[in-house]
Amino acid sequence: MNILKNFDLMLAGKPPEKSPEVERLLEEIGMRAFGRSRELASVGAQCVCCGKPATEFRDQLSHREYQISKLCQVCQDKVFNEE
Numbered sequence: 001m002n003i004l005k006n007f008d009l010m011l012a013g014k015p016p017e018k019s020p021e022v023e024r025l026l027e028e029i030g031m032r033a034f035g036r037s038r039e040l041a042s043v044g045a046q047c048v049c050c051g052k053p054a055t056e057f058r059d060q061l062s063h064r065e066y067q068i069s070k071l072c073q074v075c076q077d078k079v080f081n082e083e
């Protein structure tokens, strides 16, 4: 289990490898951090953080990030642009 490795792969433009173990962990993190299921967010194309529809992304990378973190563009900006 190595989340940072997944991020590296993501940035390298490769599909992240997600074992069932990692899936479970991410689900667990999502439930604890946001009180929302990543699974359900994914099925409904929603953001796991704010619960709003996550259908528009700035670019490929952002869209790929959603597939991993289930964060919408707005929340991705909040998370990744810590200024």
Ligand SMILES: [Zn+2]
Residues within 6 Å of the ligand: 047, 048, 049, 050, 051, 052, 071, 072, 073, 074, 075, 076
């Ligand atoms: Zn959001």
